[in-house]
Amino acid sequence: MKFFKFLIIIFIILNINYLNAQSDNLSNKITKNLRCLICQGQSIYDSDSEFANSLKILVNEKLNEGLNEKQIYNYLKDKYGDWILYDPGFSKNTYFLWLFPILMFLLGGAIVLKLFIFKKN
Amino acid sequence: MKIKIFPIFFIIIFLIIFLILYKGLENPNVYAPKVDPEKNIPVFTAKIFSTNNKINSEKIFTGDKFYLMNIWASWCAPCRKEHAYLMNLSKQKNIEIIGLNYKDKYENAKNFLSKSNNPYSFIFLDKDGTIAIEWGAYGVPESFLIYKNKIIKKIIGPLDENLLLEIKKIIQ
Numbered sequence: 270m271k272f273f274k275f276l277i278i279i280f281i282i283l284n285i286n287y288l289n290a291q292s293d294n295l296s297n298k299i300t301k302n303l304r305c306l307i308c309q310g311q312s313i314y315d316s317d318s319e320f321a322n323s324l325k326i327l328v329n330e331k332l333n334e335g336l337n338e339k340q341i342y343n344y345l346k347d348k349y350g351d352w353i354l355y356d357p358g359f360s361k362n363t364y365f366l367w368l369f370p371i372l373m374f375l376l377g378g379a380i381v382l383k384l385f386i387f388k389k390n
Numbered sequence: 391m392k393i394k395i396f397p398i399f400f401i402i403i404f405l406i407i408f409l410i411l412y413k414g415l416e417n418p419n420v421y422a423p424k425v426d427p428e429k430n431i432p433v434f435t436a437k438i439f440s441t442n443n444k445i446n447s448e449k450i451f452t453g454d455k456f457y458l459m460n461i462w463a464s465w466c467a468p469c470r471k472e473h474a475y476l477m478n479l480s481k482q483k484n485i486e487i488i489g490l491n492y493k494d495k496y497e498n499a500k501n502f503l504s505k506s507n508n509p510y511s512f513i514f515l516d517k518d519g520t521i522a523i524e525w526g527a528y529g530v531p532e533s534f535l536i537y538k539n540k541i542i543k544k545i546i547g548p549l550d551e552n553l554l555l556e557i558k559k560i561i562q
Binding site: 320 | 395493520
């Protein structure tokens with residue numbers, strides 16, 4: 270019996286999460302990944318500036334026109350450059366940004382290996 | 391051999407961080423992203439300021455002359471400052487000034503123009519600011535110098551004496 274109660278509780282918790290995920294729609298997801306260019310440090314979603322409010326309307330308009338997430342990002346990138354995206358794609362301007370942490374990780378790993386593993390041999 | 395790896399590693403890391411931060415000192419702290427300057431102007435449909443009818447922008451930006459697309463609003467103080475320069479520019483022969491009235495009340499905008507003259511040969515209406523975004527604008531005031539359907543100069547902020555001279559030089 271205890272086990273069933275436990276299962277029911279888990280089921281309810283999962284459903285609550287699911288409901289929250291539903292209300293967090295695509296428009297919010299997109300505006301959270303857009304930088305408010307005139308109020309640096311805030312996303313379009315967080316900001317209430319004139320620029321951010323217009324952009325929220327535009328994102329909704331574009332979604333209604335049938336554009337998908339990627340097309341909207343490309344459209345805005347064309348107008349404002351990579352800087353408007355919080356999560357810029359992998360390109361010739363951003364490869365250092367993406368590869369540097371991996372490089373550091375490998376270098377650190379190599380040092381750890383050398384110092385602690387090969388030391389034993 | 392193993393003792394030397396750590397100091398060298400830290401020195402290299404330190405040098406990289408130092409170089410990146412030192413380079414960053416030279417950059418201005420107001421960041422304006424680089425956007426391809428010679429861009430085609432966007433095509434859009436907008437309401438006309440005085441009649442509320444809709445019009446396609448291709449009908450306005452025709453001809454072989456220069457256009458200055460100016461985004462303005464009656465509530466914006468820097469727009470009042472640049473107004474005199476726009477009036478000056480509107481007297482030039484080979485340039486036409488097109489306005490984009492940004493998030494404004496019609497009565498206020500009309501009063502503003504009747505009080506301090508109208509430099510615009512045509513005005514589009516942008517009630518929700520989405521047309522300004524089509525142009526890649528940040529806010530008001532902002533101006534775009536256009537020739538043969540291409541943006542040849544983008545001016546963020548109000549016009550001033552130097553910019554006015556620069557525009558006059560380009561259009562001659």
